[in-house]
Amino acid sequence: MWIRENKLLFLLIVLLLAFGFAFYYFVDPLSNNFIIKCPFKAVTGLDCPGCGSQRAIHELLHGNFRKAFSYNPLFIIALPYAFVGILFEWFSLKYKFPKTRKILFGKNAIYIVATVIIAFFILRNF
Structure with missing residues (x-):
């Protein structure tokens, strides 16, 4: 399991995430020039595919899911997908479920994700 082999790195990641969440909880990206x-x-x-993600994180941490979705729907939809990818890596699920991993994160999945990102960019700007 990845966590057992990399305890220090895992701890550092958890601390950085905690700091990041605390920062975005207390600092509103709309009213702060530091962001x-x-x-x-x-x-x-033009809005890039990531535009609105900082505001979406801030709103998610405050429980405002609709507002977060309005800032960047792709980011909100991608969070569970990214979470599953992290679980597959950290808990070595890629060895237990290789077919599922290939479906979710294989070559075809990369093409689909890239197409969705490009389509989102076009639709949100034009």
């Missing part, structure tokens, strides 16, 4: 703005949007005026 880094999207350079892609600054240059082009």
Whole structure:
């Protein structure tokens, strides 16, 4: 199991996540100039696929799921997918469920995810 082999790294990841969650809980990205703005949007005026994710995290941590979804629906939909990917890696589920891993994270899945991201970018801007 990945966690047993990398206890220090796992602890560091957990601490960084806790700090990040605390930061985004207390700091509103809309009213704070300390938060880094999207350079892609600054240059082009278009929303990148990640635009709104910081605001969505802030709203999720406050339990405002609808508002979080309105800021970046793709980010909210992608969270469970990313969580499953982390579980597969950390708990060595990729060896227990290789077919499921291939379906969710194989070559075809990469093409599908890339297509969804590109479609989201186009639909949100045009």
